[in-house]
Amino acid sequence: MTPGSSDAETVARAIDGDDAAQRALYEAHHAAAFRLAYLLLRDTYDAEEVAQDAFVYVFRNLHRYDAERGSFWAWLRTVLVSRCRNKRRRRRLPLVSLDVLDANGRAPADPAPTSDPADVVELRGTQRAVWQALQDVSPGARDALILRYYEGLPYAQIADALGCSADAARARVAHGKRQLRRLLTAPEEGMARETSAQASEASAGS
């Protein structure tokens, strides 16, 4: 559910400095930006902050917008995804409670958000299970899944948003689906398998 792209005239007026046009753009895309940020960050406060940051960046750089390269929403979405990933990286900085460390004394790779997403959204049955399983998928794969199945983007646009190649975007989606299937098939086993797979990927990458 994404906003339409019929705001070329509004964008043109906003570039000329029309405050009313800028406000119209902001109010037209605010909800969509917040929702996408929430799906990526799983925290309402972070999502609101990041969405606001993305709008600040976009309005400060309106002169760089090129309508021929894509819609205003497509540009805003790219900025938003980048900000969300930066936000998530900053979450991983140390200051981890001793209670959170695992048996090996290591901090979790993807720390839990400050608010429990299951408490915020109202999901039942299979959707709740899928939502819980999505929280355990690796961040890169989860981002790709959200862009593919929520935004409905082709792999080329997912690649633009994530800063990777189209093949890498396709691979991330495939890995995300495989992780989800394992988690949903046998939750305990799938969880242990995915945790060890992510740890081995992280150690191989470092």
Next chain:
Amino acid sequence: MSELHPQEIELAGHDGEDAGGDLAQHLRWCARCRSVVADYAWLESEVAATLDAAADTVPVPRPRWHALQQRLSAGRRRERVGRRVSALASVALACCLMLSASPVLGVGVSVRTLPPAAVFAPAPHTASVTGEHAALLATPTPAIPSGDSTPAATPAFMLPPTPPQLQ
């Protein structure tokens, strides 16, 4: 590929859009792999429905346009100050570069110097000279002419004679 089952990651990547020739052929006769692909198709639809439901039910905060405007205004003020500072810094840097590069470029730089302190010639040394050296070393003094109406030119080192007082 037709004799061996593809890896699960390959089946997971099968979106149904562009299945490679080998994979499509394998799926035609392999029920097991078709079942896996069907699982993934179901998973895709569930993921899409779940994400839609989560996005629809999360409470969206009200737009904070005025807070956004304040941040944009503050940013414009910072940019103006930054431009002024960088302009001043550029001018200062250019002046420093000109002054430091002037000897290399041969550009004349006039520097006002103070006039040298006045140097006075030492007073002529006067010593008592006696004997036959007196004529050689003494400062020559022209003789005063007797009866010659033409007054002698006053030498540079002697004051002209004082004219006599008429009674």
